[in-house]
Every structure is written in C-alpha cells, then in structure tokens.
Amino acid sequence: MPSALTPFLESVHARYHRLDWVGSDPIEFVLKFKDPWDQEAVALVAAQLAYGNVKQIRRAIADWVERVERASGSPAEWVRSGVWTPAAHHALDGFVHRLHRGGEILELSRLQSRSWSTWGSIGAHLVSGLEPEDEDFGRALDALLDQWQHWYREGSGGNKPSRSLQHLLSAPAQGSCCKRWCMLIRWMGRRDDLDPGLWMAGSPLLSKLGDRSRGLAPGQLIMPLDTHVGRICRYLGLTRRKTLNWKAALEVTRSLKGVHPLDPVRYDFALARLGILDLCRNRYVEGICEKCGLFGPCRVGRPARRGRHRQAGRATVRQPS
Numbered sequence: 001m002p003s004a005l006t007p008f009l010e011s012v013h014a015r016y017h018r019l020d021w022v023g024s025d026p027i028e029f030v031l032k033f034k035d036p037w038d039q040e041a042v043a044l045v046a047a048q049l050a051y052g053n054v055k056q057i058r059r060a061i062a063d064w065v066e067r068v069e070r071a072s073g074s075p076a077e078w079v080r081s082g083v084w085t086p087a088a089h090h091a092l093d094g095f096v097h098r099l100h101r102g103g104e105i106l107e108l109s110r111l112q113s114r115s116w117s118t119w120g121s122i123g124a125h126l127v128s129g130l131e132p133e134d135e136d137f138g139r140a141l142d143a144l145l146d147q148w149q150h151w152y153r154e155g156s157g158g159n160k161p162s163r164s165l166q167h168l169l170s171a172p173a174q175g176s177c178c179k180r181w182c183m184l185i186r187w188m189g190r191r192d193d194l195d196p197g198l199w200m201a202g203s204p205l206l207s208k209l210g211d212r213s214r215g216l217a218p219g220q221l222i223m224p225l226d227t228h229v230g231r232i233c234r235y236l237g238l239t240r241r242k243t244l245n246w247k248a249a250l251e252v253t254r255s256l257k258g259v260h261p262l263d264p265v266r267y268d269f270a271l272a273r274l275g276i277l278d279l280c281r282n283r284y285v286e287g288i289c290e291k292c293g294l295f296g297p298c299r300v301g302r303p304a305r306r307g308r309h310r311q312a313g314r315a316t317v318r319q320p321s
C-alpha cells in the first residue's frame with residue numbers, strides 16, 4: 001500500500017535517479033568497467049574514498065584506478081596478485097585522499113584479495129553470513145569485518161589497524177552508520193541503470209557459494225546515511241535522530257519500508273543529489289523549494305509563518321466578497 005510520501009519520493013527518483021547524474025557519484029568509476037571482478041575491485045575503493053567534495057573524490061578514485069592499471073593491467077589483477085608484489089607499495093606511493101594514504105588503501109585491497117582467495121569475491125564472503133530471512137545485512141557485515149580485523153592482525157604480527165585504516169573497517173556492531181559500506185552494498189544489492197546488483201542471486205561473483213539461489217535481496221539493504229541524506233530524511237520525518245549512527249540508518253530504512261517494502265533504499269541516489277548538487281539549501285528558499293519534489297512533506301521547506309500570514313491575508317480579502 002503506497003504511503004503518503006510515495007508520490008513525492010517517486011517524483012525525486014524520476015528526476016535524479018538517472019545516468020545523467022552519474023558524474024556526481026563514485027558509482028561512475030564502477031560502471032566504466034564490464035568485468036564483474038574489476039567492478040568489485042573498483043567499487044570497494046571508490047565507496048571507501050567517498051567522503052569530501054565530489055571533485056576531490058573523483059580525483060582520488062581516478063588516481064587510484066590509473067595507478068593500479070599501470071601496475072597490474074586491471075583492478076581485478078591488482079586485487080588477485082598485484083597487491084602482494086614487492087612493487088605494490090611503490091604503486092601507491094604518494095597517493096593521498098584526505099585522511100587516507102596509499103598504504104591503507106593497499107591494506108584494504110589486500111583484505112579484499114583474501115576474501116577472493118577464500119570466497120571468490122567480497123560479495124560471496126558477505127552472503128556466506130547472510131540468511132534469506134535476515135531483515136538486513138548488518139549481522140553479515142559484522143562477520144565480514146570481524147574476519148578482516150582478524151586477517152589484518154594475523155598479517156601484521158598482531159598489530160591493530162591504524163586509526164585511519166580502522167575508519168575504513170568500522171562495523172555496525174560499533175554503532176557507526178557505515179555509510180560507505182551501506183552505499184557499496186546498495187550498488188551490489190539492487191539492479192537498475194545505476195546499481196549493477198553484482199551480489200544478487202545468480203551473479204558470477206557468488207559462484208563459489210555453489211547455490212545459485214543465494215544472494216542479497218534489495219529488501220535487506222540499509223539506507224546509506226551521509227549528512228545530506230540524513231538531514232533530508234529528518235525533514236521528511238523518517239527519523240528524529242540527530243546522530244547519524246547505525247540505529248538512525250535502521251530507523252530510516254524501516255520507515256522507507258513503509259514506502260517501498262521490497263526496495264527501501266531505492267531513493268538514496270536521488271535524495272543524495274539534492275545535497276550533492278546543492279539544490280537543497282537546508283531551509284525554505286522561495287522558488288527553489290516549490291520546484292523540489294519534496295515540497296509539501298518536507299518540514300523545513302515550507303514558508304511556515306509567511307504562509308500562514310499570506311493565507312490569513314487572502315482570507316481577509318476574500319471574506320467580504
């Protein structure tokens with residue numbers, strides 16, 4: 001049964017969930033590749049580098065792709081074998097994206113490489129811990145990241161991950177909203193022009209599981225909450241929480257299941273565009289909010305006091321006639 005929000009969210013979806021806007025999102029780099037292993041290799045790094053402004057993010061991902069192609073021929077070959085070569089550190093020498101340096105991104109791809117050796121892909125690793133009846137992938141992601149922590153310590157003589165590597169490995173169990181993991185898993189757990197759905201049942205990336213019926217379902221995805229999406233979800237009453245943590249992500253997702261039970265994160269890309277493209281100014285702006293698909297249910301984009309005043313004014317004028 002559609003909710004009162006359905007037509008508004010659908011209108012924003014129709015306008016922004018389109019390939020026309022792909023240049024403002026890291027999924028752009030994933031879609032440049034055709035081979036699913038290349039796509040997974042790029043997706044992990046692209047999602048984890050997705051913080052900061054669009055220009056910085058695009059520059060960092062393009063830099064990483066260029067370096068690994070130069071070193072190994074393709075992102076998949078980099079993950080399969082390139083990351084273990086003596087030249088691997090050299091390939092990412094001088095790579096910087098805000099908090100992160102090449103060494104941490106190399107560790108990330110090495111952990112991916114270990115998942116590939118054992119499961120064939122990160123997708124299969126994640127899905128190995130997911131039951132069809134699980135409401136969401138939270139428990140499976142905790143298990144995967146727990147394994148990665150274990151592998152990291154094993155490979156580094158018992159050392160803990162550095163603070164900035166830990167930032168890439170923060171798990172739902174630690175309370176983080178895991179925005180970048182949720183975004184990666186959204187790309188892989190639903191399928192349309194923008195989301196390749198590579199961890200859904202039947203994907204070659206899951207072949208090592210030996211059961212073609214296993215895979216992520218769109219209904220098990222969790223809304224990736226960044227500052228833009230988080231505040232717009234608050235404006236729509238999808239959560240009251242101010243802190244963007246795992247509980248808030250679950251609350252928003254459950255609210256969105258009231259709109260679209262089988263595909264609650266369907267609106268993520270479109271809602272994020274309102275912030276990323278600087279269309280939403282976080283307050284009512286005459287002429288902008290009226291054109292926004294969320295005008296009406298958005299609690300912030302209303303000319304509240306002026307509106308009441310104007311209505312009262314009109315009523316006063318109309319009364320005599």
Ligand code: SF4
Nearest residue numbers: 280289292295298301
């Ligand atoms: S504040 Fe205005 S532009 Fe922003 S979401 Fe609300 S209606 Fe849309």
